[in-house]
Amino acid sequence: MTQDYPDWMRAFYLYGVEITIPINIESSDITLPISIDAVTAELSFTLHASDITLPISLDAVNVTLDVNIESQDANITFEFADQSVAVFDAAKWFAHQGSQWAIFSEASKAATAQLTVSRTVPANKVGYLLGIGVGYFGVPAAFNIYWSISVAGSVVAVGGFSYGGTVILDVPFRATAGQVLTIIVSNWSGATIAVGGSFWGYDEAA
DSSP: OOOOOOTTOOOOOOOEEEEEEEEEEEOSSBOOOOOOOEEEEEEEEEEEOSSBOOOOOOOOSSOOOOOOOOOSSOOOOOOOOSSOOOOOOHHHHHHHTTOEEEEEEEEEEOTTOEEEEEEEOOTTEEEEEEEEEEEEESOSSOOEEEEEEEETTEEEEEEEEESEEEEEEEEEEEEETTOEEEEEEEEESSSOEEEEEEEEEEEEEO
16 A cells, blocks of 8 residues: 655655765754664755754764754753763873873982983874972982973973972973973982982873
C-alpha cells in the first residue's frame, strides 16, 4: 500500500553506508526531526531564520560535531549523560599525558660564579616553564642566592633568596621550537660552595 502525502511533502528513506544531505531552509519557525541509521552520515545545514529550534541527539562511540554559528545572539546548551568527564588545567593534563619535563644541575661554584641550567624546546613543540628551584648544599647558615630566568636569550624574571627556595609561576613562560629556556643561579655566599638549580614544565604540539 502506497502512503499518500500532500503535494508539498516529500518522504525520505535513507539506508546506506555514507549519506550526505545538504539542506537550506528559510523560515521563521522550524521543527526538524531527523532519524538516520547509517555507518557514516554527513548533514550540512544552512539556516536563515529569526527563530530556530534544532534538537540533536547523538548516540555513537566517536562523534565529531563542527558548528559554525554567525549571529548577534546565540545560546548553546550541552548536556552530557552516561559518561565520565574529567577536567584538567593545562599543566595537569600534559603531566597526565606524560609530556612534562624537569631539568636539574648541580656544581661547585666559587664566590660570585654562576650555575647555568638550560633546555632547548624540541621541534614541533611549544614549551611552558612552570617553576624553578635553587639552593646551596651543605650550608650551615643562610647565604644570599640570586637567580634569573631567560627565554631565547632575553631575561624575563629575576629574584633572590637567603639560602634557597622555589618559585611556582601562576602564568608559565612560553618558548617555541628551537628556543632555549635558561635559569642562572649566582653564588653570593662569599665562598666556594655547591650550587643547585632546577626548572620544570611541559610541552604541547605547536
